Amino acid sequence: MSWQDISTAPAPGTVVCKIDEVEGVKALDLAGFPLLVVRDADGLRGFVNLCPHQYLPLDYQGTRILSADGARLICSSHQAQFDCRTGAVIAGPAGCGLDPVPLRQEADRVVIAEG
Template identity: 40%
Template sequence: MPGTALCPFVDIPDGGSLCIVHDGFPIVLARKGRSVKAYVNACPHQYLPLNHRGEKLLSADGSILRCSNHGAGFSVINGEGVEGLGIGACLDAVPIIISADNQIVVAEVLGELAAVR
């Protein structure tokens, strides 16, 4: 639901990712500086969580989320498949914002980018 707080911004390591389950809904968050992207934590290839076999999901440069089960790669920027079994698939985006009190919050409109309010 829009307005739902998912986690504190500081819980997501800079240059890293965080997998959470909120009310039974799996979400993966990726952070670089003040920018945070969120996706449903389900690889579209087999619908397993991206962290099914490990928590290291981001490429060294932080630009690609990889499925730990079979290595499918997805752009952190837009969720589009860019490597391996990810090509032609796309992660489902979760619209988020960073609230004034530095909480990651579900946004009301898809397409709102993470921004300080």
């Protein structure tokens, strides 16, 4: 399933937030679309904020979803872990990861990119 298959998926060009609001990871609800924005030394990335194992937001039971080393996103419901750069599963049922959402920086804002 692609992020665009979700009925509430935002259109390319949709403003997500201001860039300075994101350091590490930020969970957002964009009119019913669950989004994770990751910003670190590797750049800016987005993922659908739904654990592919339980279809709950990663921050469903707590907001601390970024590992101490900043390398993994951790589901607060059952501790599945995903690579912060790719969304690939690191710990949890194999074969499923987080769905990427293309983002870009436009001036001082984060926006949904084409993709």
